[in-house]
Amino acid sequence: MSILVVGSVAFDNIATPSGCVENVLGGAATYFALAASYFTRVRVVAVVGEDFTREHEDVLRKRGIDTLGIEHAPGKTFRWGGHYTDNLNEAKTDFTELNVFERFQPKIPKEYLDTTFLFLANIHPSLQTSVRREMGGVRLTGGDTMNFWINRTPRELAEMLKVVNVLLINDTETRLLAREASLPRAAQRVLAMGPEALVIKHGEYGATMFFRDGAFGIGRHPFRAPALPIDEVRDPTGAGDSFAGGFMGYIASQEELNREVLKRALFYGGVMGSFAVERFGTERLESLDREEIDARFQVFRELTHLE
Amino acid sequence: MSILVVGSVAFDNIATPSGCVENVLGGAATYFALAASYFTRVRVVAVVGEDFTREHEDVLRKRGIDTLGIEHAPGKTFRWGGHYTDNLNEAKTDFTELNVFERFQPKIPKEYLDTTFLFLANIHPSLQTSVRREMGGVRLTGGDTMNFWINRTPRELAEMLKVVNVLLINDTETRLLAREASLPRAAQRVLAMGPEALVIKHGEYGATMFFRDGAFGIGRHPFRAPALPIDEVRDPTGAGDSFAGGFMGYIASQEELNREVLKRALFYGGVMGSFAVERFGTERLESLDREEIDARFQVFRELTHLE
Numbered sequence: 001m002s003i004l005v006v007g008s009v010a011f012d013n014i015a016t017p018s019g020c021v022e023n024v025l026g027g028a029a030t031y032f033a034l035a036a037s038y039f040t041r042v043r044v045v046a047v048v049g050e051d052f053t054r055e056h057e058d059v060l061r062k063r064g065i066d067t068l069g070i071e072h073a074p075g076k077t078f079r080w081g082g083h084y085t086d087n088l089n090e091a092k093t094d095f096t097e098l099n100v101f102e103r104f105q106p107k108i109p110k111e112y113l114d115t116t117f118l119f120l121a122n123i124h125p126s127l128q129t130s131v132r133r134e135m136g137g138v139r140l141t142g143g144d145t146m147n148f149w150i151n152r153t154p155r156e157l158a159e160m161l162k163v164v165n166v167l168l169i170n171d172t173e174t175r176l177l178a179r180e181a182s183l184p185r186a187a188q189r190v191l192a193m194g195p196e197a198l199v200i201k202h203g204e205y206g207a208t209m210f211f212r213d214g215a216f217g218i219g220r221h222p223f224r225a226p227a228l229p230i231d232e233v234r235d236p237t238g239a240g241d242s243f244a245g246g247f248m249g250y251i252a253s254q255e256e257l258n259r260e261v262l263k264r265a266l267f268y269g270g271v272m273g274s275f276a277v278e279r280f281g282t283e284r285l286e287s288l289d290r291e292e293i294d295a296r297f298q299v300f301r302e303l304t305h306l307e
Numbered sequence: 308m309s310i311l312v313v314g315s316v317a318f319d320n321i322a323t324p325s326g327c328v329e330n331v332l333g334g335a336a337t338y339f340a341l342a343a344s345y346f347t348r349v350r351v352v353a354v355v356g357e358d359f360t361r362e363h364e365d366v367l368r369k370r371g372i373d374t375l376g377i378e379h380a381p382g383k384t385f386r387w388g389g390h391y392t393d394n395l396n397e398a399k400t401d402f403t404e405l406n407v408f409e410r411f412q413p414k415i416p417k418e419y420l421d422t423t424f425l426f427l428a429n430i431h432p433s434l435q436t437s438v439r440r441e442m443g444g445v446r447l448t449g450g451d452t453m454n455f456w457i458n459r460t461p462r463e464l465a466e467m468l469k470v471v472n473v474l475l476i477n478d479t480e481t482r483l484l485a486r487e488a489s490l491p492r493a494a495q496r497v498l499a500m501g502p503e504a505l506v507i508k509h510g511e512y513g514a515t516m517f518f519r520d521g522a523f524g525i526g527r528h529p530f531r532a533p534a535l536p537i538d539e540v541r542d543p544t545g546a547g548d549s550f551a552g553g554f555m556g557y558i559a560s561q562e563e564l565n566r567e568v569l570k571r572a573l574f575y576g577g578v579m580g581s582f583a584v585e586r587f588g589t590e591r592l593e594s595l596d597r598e599e600i601d602a603r604f605q606v607f608r609e610l611t612h613l614e
Contacts, residue, residue: 017488086488181324181393182537182538182539182540183511183536184536184537184538185538185539187536202512204490205509205512205513206512206531208536210536219609221606221609221610222536222610223609223610223611224513224533224536224610224611225611226531226533229490229491229494229515229517229529229531230489230491231489231491231492232489232492233489260613260614263613264613267613299528301613302526302528302530303528303529303530303531304530304531304532304611304612305611305612305613306567306570306571306574306608306612307567307570
């Protein structure tokens with residue numbers, strides 16, 4: 001099995017109560033790819049500038065990630081700067097320089113057309129839809145979006161929601177998309193827009209997965225996975241994308257595609273998110289092994305399961 | 308087994324996006340007692356005024372709750388008015404009339420001195436400590452407090468924390484009490500103040516229970532219970548006290564007192580909180596049966612447990 005992620009690669013400046021870093025490798029596709037790389041073969045479609053060096057690419061290649069789909073364009077790589085205060089659930093953006101990302105037109109190498117799973121990270125919904133159509137044979141597509149697209153491109157987003165099997169967004173995005181304050185009701189409205197499952201990420205409170213009736217087998221109830229209580233969240237940047245990488249990566253590693261697999265995937269999402277925030281940038285995600293990951297999966301189980 | 312709750316009985320005016328009610332029976336001791344009554348024998352120490360009628364008392368008596376300890380004083384019963392907007396986690400107080408509650412001096416009937424479990428609902432910490440000392444033989448004491456006491460009576464609260472085995476408070480109260488933004492670190496600081504276990508109530512995101520090292524048996528990890536995703540939370544008033552009633556009531560119904568019992572109790576807390584918010588005031592808590600409660604316990608299990 002394999003998974004293709006299409007999204008941003010960036011250089012980030014990040015300040016949190018624990019410290020600050022500059023020009024560290026980031027972007028949704030980077031976090032997603034690193035997290036998913038512990039579960040399955042990962043391919044990346046993204047665009048970078050001339051400042052993206054061999055050393056940067058090696059961060060991905062060392063994890064066995066296929067970087068053939070990373071386009072090198074003239075100019076600078078996408079740059080983002082942000083900071084967090086005591087509320088680590090909310091980043092305050094200091095600057096955004098789109099650079100080469102502004103004209104990003106995903107180009108899928110023909111070698112990637114046999115990929116079995118697809119994740120559409122947060123980019124313009126029309127680009128997401130067009131990638132999904134090009135990758136006609138995938139078994140399951142996950143997708144992300146954000147307030148900006150919900151507000152600015154509702155029609156394009158509506159098209160995208162019809163071609164995505166699992167949507168992964170946060171509480172605020174869910175309420176905004178559904179125009180409904182009650183999260184369970186908002187979830188039902190979002191599912192009526194297309195996805196078969198909706199994963200709502202609650203930050204430090206974990207995530208809830210809602211299913212459309214009959215999707216992925218039988219069951220009446222949503223499913224909740226916790227986040228790990230972590231003494232010091234050093235850097236929340238990329239936690240959501242790492243969650244998505246763990247979630248989709250685990251799914252892509254399984255033969256079956258049913259509700260039980262999706263539930264375990266939700267736990268693995270939490271596991272990878274919990275690793276991501278322990279260090280700045282991608283540091284922690286670069287140097288894990290599957291044993292550590294499965295040990296933490298057991299911690300999540302002890303955290304939630306009765307005897 | 309039996310449990311004694313000491314706290315407020317009140318008449319509430321409540322407005323939520325789902326509607327409004329006036330002069331409904333409320334107060335922490337009322338919600339707690341009703342929720343706990345499905346698990347064990349419940350006794351109440353509280354004070355009411357001349358406007359508290361036989362019909363009001365019958366709400367408790369119909370659930371088998373012992374009302375001998377409810378003192379009838381000249382004057383009016385405690386009254387509270389509040390409203391909620393879309394954020395149902397936060398009540399805005401419209402008015403508070405303490406009335407007879409202002410001079411509340413808990414009087415424990417001698418018939419209550421053999422009670423095996425104790426819950427100190429949110430009252431002045433000096434009163435809590437004095438009740439706890441009077442009830443010397445209890446097996447386990449639970450307690451609640453609020454920002455007002457954390458800010459105004461820190462020394463009295465410190466004494467109270469030394470005589471309480473399990474403290475049940477919310478995220479904001481935990482951070483304020485510990486003067487620490489990280490919830491897991493704040494939890495460790497609160498445990499160092501006295502309690503053997505700390506239950507942090509997260510509202511719609513459930514609750515996390517932290518243990519002091521070695522307390523209630525072996526185990527390294529905290530435990531998280533979800534809240535039920537409810538389409539329409541009609542009235543969040545009393546959810547926390549109902550949670551405490553389910554939690555403490557279940558503990559009081561068990562022979563053993565160990566970590567596994569406390570974990571199941573955390574689920575029962577969530578179950579009773581989820582019922583409480585489905586209707587205004589105490590309506591839903593008055594008319595449950597144990598089968599409904601255990602069926603919902605199973606829903607909580609399906610919501611969280613992998614196969």
